[in-house]
Amino acid sequence: MxxxxxxxxxxxxxxxxxxxxxxxxxxxxxxxxxxxxxxxxxxxxxxxxxxxxxxxxxxxxxxxxxxxxxxxxxxxxAGTGDKMGSIVLGTVHGDLHDIGKNIFKNMVEIAGFEVYDLGIDQSPEAFVEKIKEVKPVIVGMSGVLTLALDSMKDTVDAIKAAGLRDNVKIIIGGNPVTKEACEQIGADAFTTNAAEGVKICKAWV
Ligand code: B12
Known part of the structure; x- marks a missing residue:
């Protein structure tokens, strides 16, 4: 074969x-x-x-x-049937990398999630607006630049300030994310592996 x-x-x-x-x-x-x-x-x-x-x-x-x-x-x-839930996904402000984000997007869609992909270089406000609009179960943030970690924190802070933090689970992905960064950013989970990310999302719904 x-x-x-x-x-x-x-x-x-x-x-x-x-x-x-x-x-x-x-x-x-x-x-x-x-x-x-x-x-x-x-x-x-x-x-x-x-x-x-x-x-x-x-x-x-x-x-x-x-x-x-x-x-x-x-x-x-074909066998997935109902949608598992929805995810707002994007590469955070200042970061233009999207290969990893797109891999995760493809894999999580295959698992049955509906993905609203904001694209690259997305501001905290753009995430907040989309969360208000589509009321997702999960928010996924991607970034590979070191500065993406700051943008991820700004985004979580904006989600909190908008009073939406308790409505969503937040997962961050991309090469620089670590357990420590995840704690500082205030996300619920982190991963540098798209397949693991899919498992985490499935466990949440
Ligand atoms: C390809 C690439 C580019 C491409 C991007 C093309 C594109 N459409 O994405 C181009 C050439 C455009 C580019 C540009 C730049 N790049 Co670049 N780039 C890379 C490179 C070589 C690979 C990144 C990549 O795609 N990896 C493969 C993917 C599959 O891995 P991943 O993103 O980690 O994704 C996996 C997981 O993390 C996970 N995942 C990812 N996102 C998410 C999200 C969620 C929610 C979940 C659950 C999972 C998940 O799933 C994926 C599969 O398992 C890296 C070097 C490296 N070895 O990483 C440098 C690198 C990231 N780039 C770097 C730099 C500096 C730049 C530039 C500033 C260069 C310049 N001087 O202009 C610009 C950035 C502009 C900007 N503002 O973003 C630096 C970053 C340094 C730093 N510490 O900040 C790196 C590390 C190179 C280096 N060693 O210096 N780059």
């Missing part, structure tokens, strides 16, 4: 999209394919750390992953 992780690691777009059908047919559902794609992203990350891949390769890997997940979505959501 085609090795999806290896193909994604090699950035072979066409082969990844072809192999998905094969992996789905062999396993009966799309879950094995998602696991393989995650492994492939780990490989891309390792090659980047080793200096073999560059930023452009990371971006391309993110694009292949988005396409692959798009192809898997109808298969994965």
């Amino acid at each position: 085609a090795n999806l992780a290896e193909l994604l690691g090699d950035l072979d777009e066409e082969a990844v999209l072809e192999a998905i059908d094969e992996v789905v047919a062999a396993n009966g559902d799309g879950l094995a394919a998602v696991a393989e794609l995650q492994k492939g992203m780990d490989k891309v990350g390792e090659l980047f750390e080793n200096g073999e891949y560059f930023v452009g390769d990371l971006i391309f890997a993110g694009e292949i992953l988005t396409e692959a997940i798009g192809k898997l979505k109808p298969i994965l959501s």
